[in-house]
Amino acid sequence: xxxxxxxxxxxxxxxxxxxxxxxxxxxxxxxxxxxxxxxxxxxxxxxxxxxxxxxxxxxxxxxxxxxxxxxxxxxxxxxxxxxxxxxxxxxxxxxxxxxxxxxxxxxxxxx
Amino acid sequence: xxxxxxxxxxxxxxxxxxxxxxxxxxxxxxxxxxxxxxxxxxxxxxxxxxxxxxxxxxxxxxxxxxxxxxxxxxxxxxxxxxxxxxxxxxxxxxxxxxxxxxxxxxxxxxx
Numbered sequence: 001x002x003x004x005x006x007x008x009x010x011x012x013x014x015x016x017x018x019x020x021x022x023x024x025x026x027x028x029x030x031x032x033x034x035x036x037x038x039x040x041x042x043x044x045x046x047x048x049x050x051x052x053x054x055x056x057x058x059x060x061x062x063x064x065x066x067x068x069x070x071x072x073x074x075x076x077x078x079x080x081x082x083x084x085x086x087x088x089x090x091x092x093x094x095x096x097x098x099x100x101x102x103x104x105x106x107x108x109x110x111x
Numbered sequence: 112x113x114x115x116x117x118x119x120x121x122x123x124x125x126x127x128x129x130x131x132x133x134x135x136x137x138x139x140x141x142x143x144x145x146x147x148x149x150x151x152x153x154x155x156x157x158x159x160x161x162x163x164x165x166x167x168x169x170x171x172x173x174x175x176x177x178x179x180x181x182x183x184x185x186x187x188x189x190x191x192x193x194x195x196x197x198x199x200x201x202x203x204x205x206x207x208x209x210x211x212x213x214x215x216x217x218x219x220x221x222x
Contacts, residue, residue, distance in 0.1 A: 033210060040120070042199060043154075043212040050208055058209060090153060097207040098144065102154045 023091030115213035134200035
């Protein structure tokens with residue numbers, strides 16, 4: 001099993017560009033999450049999903065959109081990137097709402 | 112949203128010393144999870160505590176949960192350079208759908 005994978009691992013964008021981060025899990029988990037990690041602020045929840053076709057806002061959803069069209073995939077989109085979105089993004093999944101499995105992270109820089 | 116405050120924010124100890132990291136919640140805890148993150152990498156689940164008074168150990172790391180005080184502590188005995196990294200606590204919301212993380216504690220162990 002690959003567990004939780006994230007694509008890409010690194011990305012540099014210019015302000016105003018768009019991109020999509022892909023998270024995939026092969027554990028048949030219902031719950032999936034997107035977090036961002038910034039120095040001194042721990043991980044903050046952006047959006048989450050409790051099942052295929054469902055999504056919900058977390059603590060810091062502004063500027064991001066998500067989709068969960070297939071159970072195994074959770075996509076995070078940035079429509080118009082801003083320097084404030086420079087961060088490390090982590091995807092996570094779980095079967096019970098208690099997070100135990102994480103992806104390796106995506107390091108995004110917005111210039 | 113639930114807030115998890117960790118202390119200290121950073122810690123530098125000599126190899127062989129004991130240390131404690133605390134995690135305090137702003138709301139009632141329905142279980143508490145501890146994770147370790149090596150610098151530049153993803154999070155690794157360490158252990159979970161589900162009941163008040165529960166204590167768990169893994170190698171030289173022991174965690175306790177005090178539900179009444181809405182806090183947990185992580186204790187490392189005889190620290191080693193391999194213990195270095197960022198330690199985060201995590202907890203689910205009362206609905207069980209959202210999962211929050213603490214602000215993190217950066218640990219450096221000097222050989």
